[in-house]
Amino acid sequence: MKTDDLINLLSTAAEPVAPHTGARRVARAMAWSFPVAVVLMLAVLGLNPALGAYSRLPMFWLKFLAPLSMAMAGLVLLERLGRPGMPVRKIWVVYLLPVAVLWAVGLGSWVTAPVEARPALLYGLTWSICPACIAMLSVPFFMAAFWVLRGMAPGSPRLAGAGAGGLAGAAGATLYALHCPELGAPFMAVWYVLGMAIPVVCGALLGRRLLRW
Amino acid sequence: MLQGLAGNAKAYQAFLQRLAGHLRAFFRRRLFQCPQDVEDLVQETLLAVHNQRHTYEPDQPLTAWVHAIARYKLIDLLRRRATHEALHEPLDEASELFAESDATAYETHHDLNKLLDMLPDKQRIPIIAVKLQGRSVSDVAARTGMSESAVRVGIHRGIRKLAACFRERNTS
Numbered sequence: 001m002k003t004d005d006l007i008n009l010l011s012t013a014a015e016p017v018a019p020h021t022g023a024r025r026v027a028r029a030m031a032w033s034f035p036v037a038v039v040l041m042l043a044v045l046g047l048n049p050a051l052g053a054y055s056r057l058p059m060f061w062l063k064f065l066a067p068l069s070m071a072m073a074g075l076v077l078l079e080r081l082g083r084p085g086m087p088v089r090k091i092w093v094v095y096l097l098p099v100a101v102l103w104a105v106g107l108g109s110w111v112t113a114p115v116e117a118r119p120a121l122l123y124g125l126t127w128s129i130c131p132a133c134i135a136m137l138s139v140p141f142f143m144a145a146f147w148v149l150r151g152m153a154p155g156s157p158r159l160a161g162a163g164a165g166g167l168a169g170a171a172g173a174t175l176y177a178l179h180c181p182e183l184g185a186p187f188m189a190v191w192y193v194l195g196m197a198i199p200v201v202c203g204a205l206l207g208r209r210l211l212r213w
Numbered sequence: 214m215l216q217g218l219a220g221n222a223k224a225y226q227a228f229l230q231r232l233a234g235h236l237r238a239f240f241r242r243r244l245f246q247c248p249q250d251v252e253d254l255v256q257e258t259l260l261a262v263h264n265q266r267h268t269y270e271p272d273q274p275l276t277a278w279v280h281a282i283a284r285y286k287l288i289d290l291l292r293r294r295a296t297h298e299a300l301h302e303p304l305d306e307a308s309e310l311f312a313e314s315d316a317t318a319y320e321t322h323h324d325l326n327k328l329l330d331m332l333p334d335k336q337r338i339p340i341i342a343v344k345l346q347g348r349s350v351s352d353v354a355a356r357t358g359m360s361e362s363a364v365r366v367g368i369h370r371g372i373r374k375l376a377a378c379f380r381e382r383n384t385s
Contacts, residue, residue: 010225013368021268083273152265153261213272
């Protein structure tokens with residue numbers, strides 16, 4: 001068949017397409033992944049019993065709002081990654097900005113703390129499970145984000161996979177902050193960021209396989 | 214393109230026609246070592262533009278969108294080629310030189326008719342009748358006993374499947 005035949009074939013199959021498919025797909029994905037992740041969090045980990053008292057501490061809000069703002073940027077990022085030729089560099093910077101804030105606050109707290117208090121600030125009591133818990137809570141978001149991208153056309157599958165992981169990690173960390181008892185800034189700067197990085201790496205690796213079109 | 218998205222077949226056809234010309238030039242410049250791939254890639258990209266047209270939003274320049282798709286398909290082809298060739302080292306370079314004649318250079322690798330044969334009946338028959346023989350959807354529905362929406366769905370799914378067949382063929 002010649003190219004002209006193909007064009008005729010395609011043009012007679014030109015059903016109208018609804019606008020904003022990407023944004024609607026993102027919304028639908030979040031509509032099922034968010035409740036699943038919340039249930040997972042409540043069932044496996046549970047809310048922090050001291051959450052009421054924590055809500056008066058600035059450190060809690062840093063721990064909660066930093067990943068939340070990353071997740072918000074991640075939603076925009078995801079929608080853009082699914083569309084060929086959309087610029088994404090700026091939104092990546094916005095996404096990563098809270099990490100810089102976490103590192104700056106963490107470093108500040110580390111250098112001003114007395115030497116003997118430093119290990120407690122860095123390791124807390126839960127450092128060994130924090131990254132794994134964040135990665136676990138990110139799984140529903142991760143699947144949802146990949147579902148979004150598989151219905152779209154990511155120009156760079158590996159980068160798109162990393163972006164999907166970025167959204168998932170940040171959303172997982174936001175939920176985990178409602179359980180986590182830690183308040184040390186160096187703890188967040190290291191273990192939260194590590195936990196959020198796990199789905200990013202997984203996404204980049206899986207993207208090349210799962211996001212081709 | 215915008216009118217095409219709204220369902221205007223005439224405008225969409227004209228758009229695809231012009232696009233094919235641009236794509237041919239674009240790929241020919243970049244694939245001067247393997248001109249036999251150019252027309253394949255043009256067709257594959259046209260199919261991708263069609264199947265992914267829901268990812269275009271008017272907040273973006275159309276050229277950027279099309280260019281990104283063409284670039285993706287080009288890189289995808291080169292990458293598949295590279296893996297393929299790494300696995301199957303050509304045995305004899307000298308004999309390869311005469312293996313392909315000039316006459317086939319600008320024809321497509323895969324006969325799309327053969328690709329159509331790979332589709333199930335309920336997708337292939339509507340495509341051939343409506344698209345290639347120019348019958349109306351209602352006519353085909355009456356002749357085959359399928360409902361009109363089944364004919365439309367068959368065409369839609371068939372075109373999506375063609376893109377997948379294309380990719381498989383390109384690798385083998």
